[in-house]
Amino acid sequence: MVIPKGITTIKLQIGIVPTADINESWLTAIIGLILFATAMCIFVWNEGRAVKMAYSLDEALNNIAVVQSNVKPLPEFEGRLVYVSGPISVSEPLTEPDYGVMVASIKLKRRAQMYQWIEIEEERSFPGAEPTEADKHYYYTTEWRDKLIDSDSFYIRFGHENPKEMPIKSQTQIAEEAYIGNFQLGMDLKKKFNDFVEVTSDERPERKDIKMHAGLYYYGEDLWEPKVGDIRVQMSYAGKAGDIYSVVGKSENGVIEPFITSHGQEILLQRMHEISVDQMFHLEHRDNYWRTWAIRGIGWLVMFLAATCLANILKTIITNSNVLCGIIAVESLTISVSMSISMLVVGFAWVWYRPVIGLGLALASILPFLYSTMGSSGASVASGQQQRDNYRRL
Numbered sequence: 001m002v003i004p005k006g007i008t009t010i011k012l013q014i015g016i017v018p019t020a021d022i023n024e025s026w027l028t029a030i031i032g033l034i035l036f037a038t039a040m041c042i043f044v045w046n047e048g049r050a051v052k053m054a055y056s057l058d059e060a061l062n063n064i065a066v067v068q069s070n071v072k073p074l075p076e077f078e079g080r081l082v083y084v085s086g087p088i089s090v091s092e093p094l095t096e097p098d099y100g101v102m103v104a105s106i107k108l109k110r111r112a113q114m115y116q117w118i119e120i121e122e123e124r125s126f127p128g129a130e131p132t133e134a135d136k137h138y139y140y141t142t143e144w145r146d147k148l149i150d151s152d153s154f155y156i157r158f159g160h161e162n163p164k165e166m167p168i169k170s171q172t173q174i175a176e177e178a179y180i181g182n183f184q185l186g187m188d189l190k191k192k193f194n195d196f197v198e199v200t201s202d203e204r205p206e207r208k209d210i211k212m213h214a215g216l217y218y219y220g221e222d223l224w225e226p227k228v229g230d231i232r233v234q235m236s237y238a239g240k241a242g243d244i245y246s247v248v249g250k251s252e253n254g255v256i257e258p259f260i261t262s263h264g265q266e267i268l269l270q271r272m273h274e275i276s277v278d279q280m281f282h283l284e285h286r287d288n289y290w291r292t293w294a295i296r297g298i299g300w301l302v303m304f305l306a307a308t309c310l311a312n313i314l315k316t317i318i319t320n321s322n323v324l325c326g327i328i329a330v331e332s333l334t335i336s337v338s339m340s341i342s343m344l345v346v347g348f349a350w351v352w353y354r355p356v357i358g359l360g361l362a363l364a365s366i367l368p369f370l371y372s373t374m375g376s377s378g379a380s381v382a383s384g385q386q387q388r389d390n391y392r393r394l
Contacts, residue, residue, distance in 0.1 A: 028312070032305075032306045032308075032310035033310070034306075035302055035303075036303065038302055038306075039299050039303035042295065042302060043299045043303075043345040046295040046296060046299060047346055049292075052263045053288045054285065055263050055265075056261040056262075057285055059261050060248070060259065065077060065080050065082050066277060067082045067083065067251075068181070069086030069182065069183065070182065071182065072254075073183060073253075073254035077251045078251060078253075079251070079252065081259045081267065082183075082248070082249070083280070084247055085244065085246040086180045086181045086244060086274075087180070087244050088106065088178060088243050089178070089179045089180075089241055090177065090178050091177035098207060098210065099235065100203045100206065104240065104241035105175070105240045105241060106175050106185070106239030106240075107190070107193055107194075107237060107238040109171075109172045110233060110234075111170050111233065111234045112170045113231070113232050113234075114145060114162075114163065114229065114230070114231055115226045115227065115230040116145050116148070116163075117142055117149065117151055117161070117162050118140070118143055118149060119138055119160070120138065120139040120141065121137070136155075138154075140154075140156070142226075148163070148165065163228075166231070167219075167231065168219070168231050174190055175190065178190055178239070183251065183254060183255070184254055186249070186256050186257045188257065189249060189268055189270060190239075192270045193238040193239035194238055195238050195239075196236040196238045198215055198235070199215065199236055200215045201215070201235075205217065216232050216233065216234055217235075218230065218231070218232050219233075243272065244274050245271065245272055246269075246271050246273070246275045246280060248269040248270075269284060296346065299342060
């Protein structure tokens with residue numbers, strides 16, 4: 001049997017084109033696959049974390065005991081999750097003797113900054129041209145910085161030397177003993193007090209080498225014209241004695257410690273002011289909700305970049321398939337793929353906790369394809385047919 005040459009050419013050309021496209025974009029495809037795997041890991045981890053936290057918050061709310069702060073820790077509260085609200089008290093105030101600062105609070109933070117040289121690099125090159133060392137320009141200015149800047153890495157080091165170390169370090173003191181009523185706050189709970197308030201004192205330090213202005217302490221000859229190496233210090237506190245806080249945690253020998261739920265999540269809550277139990281858990285659910293959506297946005301962005309890298313291969317596969325070409329619009333391929341896969345993963349993760357929402361999201365994952373297909377189905381089919389015709393003419 002003799003096979004016409006034209007038919008043989010068509011079959012060879014149709015088979016060669018996808019392989020050629022794949023070979024030409026293999027590096028982009030590898031990057032796309034890595035990004036795809038990264039996005040899937042982000043989605044799976046984030047949704048698993050969100051579901052476990054939602055379960056854990058519900059479990060904790062159903063098993064919590066509301067305790068008055070003036071009640072002594074009783075045996076029936078031992079090992080249980082408790083809610084306590086009341087004013088903070090500390091065993092002794094925190095001090096910074098060099099600055100004459102003394103505050104009765106859970107935390108006292110000293111933030112030290114040094115006046116240093118910083119390097120600014122700018123590139124001046126024509127669009128599309130590879131920048132060279134000659135196109136780079138360096139500028140130097142001085143700023144207050146919390147961390148030491150290594151001037152040895154500067155392009156022009158002469159005249160822009162920074163000190164090798166900071167004589168005064170930043171630090172945070174934590175009170176040894178802090179209480180709400182008769183319940184002592186554990187170290188993990190004390191670390192959660194981060195609503196710092198700047199110390200505003202009119203008392204000037206006794207040391208003559210320390211100057212004070214607008215609540216800041218300066219080490220230098222002239223605070224209006226600082227020199228490289230000058231230091232300034234700012235004081236702030238958190239959890240001041242007498243302020244009312246509401247906390248949730250496990251009572252262990254009269255100390256509030258983290259409570260571990262059956263899902264392995266840690267429950268240790270702290271809010272300023274007197275807040276009811278229901279309101280505290282509502283706020284935690286809200287924070288979990290927004291945190292989850294923020295990470296979802298990052299996951300979708302990574303998925304979109306992955307779909308963009310794999311777009312050439314996906315378009316080649318779609319345009320050479322009579323079935324897929326009529327279903328998927330090539331013009332909006334990257335957005336459709338990234339949104340659909342993201343919604344599918346999120347939906348399946350929530351099936352057990354919120355079945356209706358989970359299944360709804362899973363089913364809704366096909367909507368991006370349907371929308372793009374309805375909007376440009378004719379154009380997609382025509383484009384796919386035209387590409388196949390072009391392949392056959394080769």
